[in-house]
Amino acid sequence: QVHLVQSGAEVKKPGASVRVSCKASQYTFIDSYIHWVRQAPGHGLEWMGWIDPNTGGTHCAQKFQGRVNMTRDTSITTASLEVSGLQSDDTAVYYCAKESTTTFFDSWGQGSLVIVSS
Amino acid sequence: SYVLTQSPSVSVAPGQTATITCGGNNIGSKSVHWYQQKPGQAPVVVVYDDSDRPSGIPERFSGSNSGNTATLTISRVEAGDEADYYCQVWDSATDLYVFGVGTKVTVL
Numbered sequence: 001q002v003h004l005v006q007s008g009a010e011v012k013k014p015g016a017s018v019r020v021s022c023k024a025s026q027y028t029f030i031d032s033y034i035h036w037v038r039q040a041p042g043h044g045l046e047w048m049g050w051i052d053p054n055t056g057g058t059h060c061a062q063k064f065q066g067r068v069n070m071t072r073d074t075s076i077t078t079a080s081l082e083v084s085g086l087q088s089d090d091t092a093v094y095y096c097a098k099e100s101t102t103t104f105f106d107s108w109g110q111g112s113l114v115i116v117s118s
Numbered sequence: 119s120y121v122l123t124q125s126p127s128v129s130v131a132p133g134q135t136a137t138i139t140c141g142g143n144n145i146g147s148k149s150v151h152w153y154q155q156k157p158g159q160a161p162v163v164v165v166y167d168d169s170d171r172p173s174g175i176p177e178r179f180s181g182s183n184s185g186n187t188a189t190l191t192i193s194r195v196e197a198g199d200e201a202d203y204y205c206q207v208w209d210s211a212t213d214l215y216v217f218g219v220g221t222k223v224t225v226l
Contacts, residue, residue, distance in 0.1 A: 044219045045155075047214070047217060059213055061214060095160055095161075100166070103208035104167070104206065105153075105161070105163065106166075108161055109160065110160060111160055
């Protein structure tokens with residue numbers, strides 16, 4: 001059973017950065033892309049980007065380019081998302097999700113709430 | 119960028135059939151995946167690759183995709199099916215993953 005366990009909730013001030021981690025287990029970490037998806041309160045799902053745990057290569061939606069950094073540490077099978085320059089509209093639950101072999105997300109983390117407030 | 123459109127809400131009586139649509143330009147040429155999300159929970163895939171079901175998902179959930187519309191059908195709806203449902207595709211032209219805005223299914 002694939003398991004993705006995320007870090008806890010964070011409260012940040014505008015302009016700050018936040019780092020969310022995603023610990024993967026029960027599968028071969030380097031074999032599947034990890035994606036980041038966020039959901040603002042009362043809103044739908046918004047895809048942010050992916051990281052290839054094997055190579056460290058990343059790709060993200062244009063709106064996040066320059067503000068989002070996705071990394072991984074294969075020694076501890078953990079992917080991380082850092083978002084800088086936080087604003088109030090970055091308040092959301094951030095999910096990591098494992099991509100299957102055919103472009104859908106077959107396992108999700110439990111979500112990490114990030115609140116941006118002065 | 120590629121856009122997916124969904125009706126905001128669907129209401130259905132228990133035992134009846136819920137039909138949720140996802141519109142997109144020539145979406146029939148793409149693989150469509152559907153997720154169920156209950157309040158406070160992470161999404162769960164209920165249909166992938168247009169019409170396949172993961173293990174553990176009831177046969178009551180089925181999908182189809184043709185032309186400009188993909189459809190998720192929930193037969194014999196139960197109270198536990200009340201949730202938000204999102205369609206999702208991968209746009210190969212841009213390597214972007216796109217979600218629909220979601221449809222709230224209410225069981226009357």
